[in-house]
Amino acid sequence: MxxxxxxxxxxxxxxxxxxxxxxxxxxxxxxxxxxxxxxxxxxxxxxxxxxxxxxxxxxxxxxxxxxxxxxxxxxxxxxVALLYQQPRLAVDPKLRLSEIIGEPLAAAGRPDRERVAALAGEVGLTGDLLTRRPHEVSDGQLQRACLARALTLExxxxxxxxxxxxxxxxxxxxxxxxxxxxxxxxxxxxxxxxxxxxxxxxxxxxxxxxxxxxxxxxxxxxxxxxxxxx
Known part of the structure; x- marks a missing residue:
């Protein structure tokens, strides 16, 4: 509760x-x-x-x-995880989408490429999008990455x-x-x-x-x- x-x-x-x-x-x-x-x-x-x-x-x-x-x-x-209204203000613009999704795992000292890929698939991000940076994707695609990031640590x-x-x-x-x-x-x-x-x-x-x-x-x-x- x-x-x-x-x-x-x-x-x-x-x-x-x-x-x-x-x-x-x-x-x-x-x-x-x-x-x-x-x-x-x-x-x-x-x-x-x-x-x-x-x-x-x-x-x-x-x-x-x-x-x-x-x-x-x-x-x-x-x-408790927070998903923000404006994804572009909630990410490091220098990171690729795969790195954005994996941020919580990296911070916890346990990077996991397989989990990042699985979460990306769940939110509807294809593999080619994971190599792109925020300015190279749409707001919707970036918000999908932010949702995956929010769910990373369950x-x-x-x-x-x-x-x-x-x-x-x-x-x-x-x-x-x-x-x-x-x-x-x-x-x-x-x-x-x-x-x-x-x-x-x-x-x-x-x-x-x-x-x-x-x-x-x-x-x-x-x-x-x-x-x-x-």
Whole structure:
């Protein structure tokens, strides 16, 4: 269980998330909607242990997170994987797609070409694409590589932050199918963040929404923080 309790996040004087609590169980897909600026991506970064909240707690399978970013134990960090909205901002432009997919394995000191090739095939990348760099492939192909990278270490929870934005319908459907197949085979929990209500209706087992969007982070005047609504 991925459990959030009373999480509060602030950017300067603005409270972005205010005492947010919810649970993401293994094996399910929770859809999260809400207007732009309401804190969905901020929440994703907290869940991935990339952003330390001002208050509250996060626990993964009963273990409370006490360190953030590189201070979080590797075993805990790898239990949660984050798939970003903009793949070009999430990769090293100098790496080939095969290297992007294999990054987590290389960081863990156990490179595995066979696993990289298998994952590439699952997400629909052909062998010739694996030798290319990000500027040589489409957004959809790069996002496929990012999904493969997110699944490399078999996380127990997958946070999909607008992963299908600006992708064509066939690529969207394929990525969702890959995530669903992974969930079915491993029992992983999935948080599907999207502004696409039709996608969430079709994909999610249950739905929630962040409401109360305000001005963007860094705006001097405070605005009401979003609340969780089921």
């Amino acid at each position: 991925l459990r959030v309790r009373e999480i509060t996040v602030r950017y300067g004087r603005r409270t972005v998330l205010d005492r947010l609590s919810f649970e993401l169980p293994p094996g399910g897909v929770l859809g999260l909607g809400g207007p732009s600026g309401c804190g969905k991506s901020t929440l994703a970064r907290v869940l991935a242990m990339m952003l330390r909240p001002a208050a509250g707690s996060l626990s993964v399978d009963g273990v409370e997170v006490r360190g953030w970013r590189q201070r979080a134990p590797r075993g805990l960090r790898t239990r 996380p127990g929870y997958l946070i999909c932050d607008e992963m299908t934005t600006m992708l064509d319908a066939s690529t969207q459907a394929h990525l969702v199918a890959v995530v669903n197949a992974y969930r079915d085979s491993t029992g992983a929990g999935v948080l599907a963040i999207s502004h696409d209500q039709v996608l969430l209706d079709r994909w999610a087992d249950s739905r929630a929404e962040l409401s109360g969007a305000g001005s963007p982070p860094g705006t001097p005047s405070p605005s009401p923080a979003p609340r969780w609504r089921s």
